[in-house]
Amino acid sequence: xxxxxxxxxxxxxxxxxxxxxxxxxxxxxxxxxxxxxxxxxxxxxxxxxxxxxxxxxxxxxxxxxxxxxxxxxxxxxxxxxxxxxxxxxxxxxxxxxxxxxxxxxxxxxxxxxxxxxxxxxxxxxxxxxxxxxxxxxxxxxxxxxxxxxxxxxxxxxxxxxxxxxxxxxxxxxxxxxxxxxxxxxxxxxxxxxxxxxxxxxxxxxxxxxxxxxxxxxxxxxxxxxxxxxxxxxxxxxxxxxxxxxxxxxxxxxxxxxxxxxxxxxxxxxxxxxxxxxxxxxxxxxxxxxxxxxxxxxxxxxxxxxxxxxxxxxxxxxxxxxxxxxx
Amino acid sequence: xxxxxxxxxxxxxxxxxxxxxxxxxxxxxxxxxxxxxxxxxxxxxxxxxxxxxxxxxxxxxxxxxxxxxxxxxxxxxxxxxxxxxxxxxxxxxxxxxxxxxxxxxxxxxxxxxxxxxxxxxxxxxxxxxxxxxxxxxxxxxxxxxxxxxxxxxxxxxxxxxxxxxxxxxxxxxxxxxxxxxxxxxxxxxxxxxxxxxxxxxxxxxxxxxxxxxxxxxxxxxxxxxxxxxxxxxxxxxxxxxxxxxxxxxxxxxxxxxxxxxxxxxxxxxxxxxxxxxxxxxxxxxxxxxxxxxxxxxxxxxxxxxxxxxxxxxxxxxxxxxxxxxxxxxxxxxxxxxxxxxxxxxxxxxxxxxxxxxxxxxxxxxxxxxxxxxxxxxxxxxxxxxxxxxxxxxxxxxxxxxxxxxxxxxxxxxxxxxxxxxx
Numbered sequence: 001x002x003x004x005x006x007x008x009x010x011x012x013x014x015x016x017x018x019x020x021x022x023x024x025x026x027x028x029x030x031x032x033x034x035x036x037x038x039x040x041x042x043x044x045x046x047x048x049x050x051x052x053x054x055x056x057x058x059x060x061x062x063x064x065x066x067x068x069x070x071x072x073x074x075x076x077x078x079x080x081x082x083x084x085x086x087x088x089x090x091x092x093x094x095x096x097x098x099x100x101x102x103x104x105x106x107x108x109x110x111x112x113x114x115x116x117x118x119x120x121x122x123x124x125x126x127x128x129x130x131x132x133x134x135x136x137x138x139x140x141x142x143x144x145x146x147x148x149x150x151x152x153x154x155x156x157x158x159x160x161x162x163x164x165x166x167x168x169x170x171x172x173x174x175x176x177x178x179x180x181x182x183x184x185x186x187x188x189x190x191x192x193x194x195x196x197x198x199x200x201x202x203x204x205x206x207x208x209x210x211x212x213x214x215x216x217x218x219x220x221x222x223x224x225x226x227x228x229x230x231x232x233x234x235x236x237x238x239x240x241x242x243x244x245x246x247x248x249x250x251x252x253x254x255x256x257x258x259x260x261x262x263x264x265x266x267x268x269x270x271x272x273x274x275x276x277x278x279x280x281x282x283x284x285x286x287x288x289x290x291x292x293x294x295x296x297x298x299x300x301x302x303x304x305x306x307x308x309x310x311x312x313x314x315x316x317x318x319x320x321x322x323x324x325x326x
Numbered sequence: 327x328x329x330x331x332x333x334x335x336x337x338x339x340x341x342x343x344x345x346x347x348x349x350x351x352x353x354x355x356x357x358x359x360x361x362x363x364x365x366x367x368x369x370x371x372x373x374x375x376x377x378x379x380x381x382x383x384x385x386x387x388x389x390x391x392x393x394x395x396x397x398x399x400x401x402x403x404x405x406x407x408x409x410x411x412x413x414x415x416x417x418x419x420x421x422x423x424x425x426x427x428x429x430x431x432x433x434x435x436x437x438x439x440x441x442x443x444x445x446x447x448x449x450x451x452x453x454x455x456x457x458x459x460x461x462x463x464x465x466x467x468x469x470x471x472x473x474x475x476x477x478x479x480x481x482x483x484x485x486x487x488x489x490x491x492x493x494x495x496x497x498x499x500x501x502x503x504x505x506x507x508x509x510x511x512x513x514x515x516x517x518x519x520x521x522x523x524x525x526x527x528x529x530x531x532x533x534x535x536x537x538x539x540x541x542x543x544x545x546x547x548x549x550x551x552x553x554x555x556x557x558x559x560x561x562x563x564x565x566x567x568x569x570x571x572x573x574x575x576x577x578x579x580x581x582x583x584x585x586x587x588x589x590x591x592x593x594x595x596x597x598x599x600x601x602x603x604x605x606x607x608x609x610x611x612x613x614x615x616x617x618x619x620x621x622x623x624x625x626x627x628x629x630x631x632x633x634x635x636x637x638x639x640x641x642x643x644x645x646x647x648x649x650x651x652x653x654x655x656x657x658x659x660x661x662x663x664x665x666x667x668x669x670x671x672x673x674x675x676x677x678x679x680x681x682x683x684x685x686x687x688x689x690x691x692x693x694x695x696x697x698x699x700x701x702x703x704x705x706x707x708x709x710x711x712x713x714x715x716x717x718x719x720x721x722x723x724x725x726x727x728x729x730x731x732x733x734x735x736x737x738x739x740x741x742x743x744x745x746x747x748x
Contacts, residue, residue, distance in 0.1 A: 119642070122642065124645070129488075246671070247674065249671070250634060250657045250668070251657050252635075252657035253652045253653075254636070255637075256652075257637055257648075258637055258638075267656070268486070270667075285639075289637040310537075314530050317635070320641060
């Protein structure tokens with residue numbers, strides 16, 4: 001038991017993550033070819049528009065549809081369908097918490113690949129200032145609110161019905177992910193009406209921004225993701241948790257240093273034990289880069305599954321140096 | 327007296343002081359680890375006989391732990407820590423420093439003023455002076471006036487804010503520019519990586535030693551641990567690391583054999599405050615000759631200097647240099663910063679991890695920041711039921727009698743408490 005634990009805590013997280021992300025990417029992007037269907041309540045960007053290959057569907061797509069039904073129906077039996085959808089979504093989500101972002105999300109994985117490419121080209125990354133960070137961090141809640149309010153408006157016949165899935169229209173996943181199964185048809189402006197024209201143009205612009213942003217900023221899009229906001233609102237009962245023991249923390253800031261999402265609390269907060277913040281993608285890089293035994297750990301249903309250790313830290317740092325020297 | 331005779335005189339006085347301490351370290355205690363012989367010999371040679379440690383490239387003196395050594399090594403230069411522990415140099419410093427300055431700063435400046443100082447510092451190419459406490463900050467101009475090239479490494483007075491962090495990162499980058507001018511070398515990714523790997527190997531060895539001291543009963547005395555980390559100030563880093571690794575192996579063997587370096591009931595002491603720097607190891611030695619054992623410390627001549635390690639995400643120059651800057655600022659528990667929550671938490675955690683019975687807090691007279699933090703630390707420890715002895719002292723041997731009485735009484739009271747608890 002102890003040997004297994006040591007082996008896990010000594011794991012080369014970079015490599016482990018690469019392969020697990022690749023697995024999820026294949027499952028969600030190409031699973032459809034193998035008749036895999038995980039349903040349409042997935043808490044991650046398995047894009048519905050990737051029709052041929054999708055192994056499941058991102059919950060935001062049906063959610064907007066469900067909310068967009070005529071109001072009279074929504075507030076009677078259709079409301080139950082929304083609740084049922086939310087329940088299934090929550091169950092998926094509770095299992096992995098935000099690790100859906102750090103390990104499963106195809107759009108997140110693509111951003112990590114872009115980061116790896118930039119790093120290989122020897123170009124430095126950029127960071128936000130703390131002020132910018134705080135402002136940008138709010139956008140995802142705004143997007144979430146709009147994503148719910150606009151379909152409701154459509155249902156109440158206050159907005160044109162072409163705005164039924166407003167977030168999907170502007171989501172970069174809709175344009176980027178189908179390309180991986182050879183479908184480039186989403187990369188067009190839809191001239192059928194004024195609304196679709198505006199929305200698809202916006203979508204194209206955001207996709208362009210996605211590629212440029214992700215090249216210079218690690219996990220650029222995740223700061224704005226309304227799925228991430230929805231996750232956070234539901235994260236209290238999740239089984240996978242990120243824990244911190246502030247007494248063991250030396251405030252060295254190594255965890256903050258490596259955090260793709262620039263979450264300062266991971267290093268500075270010493271009283272709160274449940275340390276996961278709203279921007280967290282649960283990639284667990286912070287745990288891997290913490291040299292203090294048990295200061296940071298991931299737990300599943302209260303059982304520690306991956307803890308920071310001195311030995312693991314030293315091993316990984318050593319490997320990181322060697323890896324880059326080649 | 328001509329000048330060469332004067333040199334010999336200074337050398338011999340300071341050599342006598344060093345030899346006296348070494349004699350105590352070696353002879354007053356039985357069963358010293360064999361691997362400690364390397365360190366005893368090293369100090370004999372460097373402090374007693376004035377041997378010059380060979381170094382490559384320019385020699386860069388540092389006056390505080392905040393100067394990133396990896397950066398200095400990466401430019402092909404060699405760092406040497408100038409913080410001095412000699413009473414002899416303390417007296418020289420007193421000639422031109424205010425009476426209320428602390429012994430450490432007086433001795434450091436005294437040694438820079440002295441001819442043929444030991445350890446050898448006469449060929450310094452640059453002094454990196456982090457602007458930590460007021461006395462070290464003001465020492466900058468004095469060192470310049472002595473003819474040294476001084477680079478002030480600007481340290482912020484707080485470390486929590488993002489502004490402070492960014493300011494410090496810029497300071498460190500400016501140091502890199504200065505070192506490039508000095509050495510004529512270019513900083514490359516490979517060189518910095520190599521330097522960081524070397525330092526991290528040294529830190530790993532230190533951490534192993536540190537963890538081994540958790541053993542109860544103890545397998546290594548604190549006086550030896552302090553001597554080991556003091557050697558890091560000037561010794562060749564690779565040779566030092568190899569010597570510590572060897573010591574670790576021996577201690578591991580001791581652990582397996584059930585060896586006891588002190589009595590089983592010896593009060594386990596955590597040492598904090600002003601740093602014991604060779605030859606001024608009087609307080610740790612007093613504690614251990616009086617039947618206590620120093621099992622851990624929170625001082626800038628040992629733990630604070632070597633414990634915290636650097637993490638890097640992307641091994642590119644910009645990320646590596648900023649990571650280094652973070653490591654030299656964020657975890658530092660020096661009392662010069664505005665807040666001291668980190669220091670309190672660190673002490674409490676060390677006390678738990680090392681099963682500590684009591685804390686000895688050394689404050690050099692004149693070190694106002696340590697004096698000011700005394701109360702908050704005492705309160706935090708008292709809340710945990712940990713007794714603390716606060717000792718205000720300096721490098722002079724005059725207070726030895728008084729100190730030994732106080733320490734004996736302190737240790738005795740711990741022993742009584744322990745007996746009563748049983």
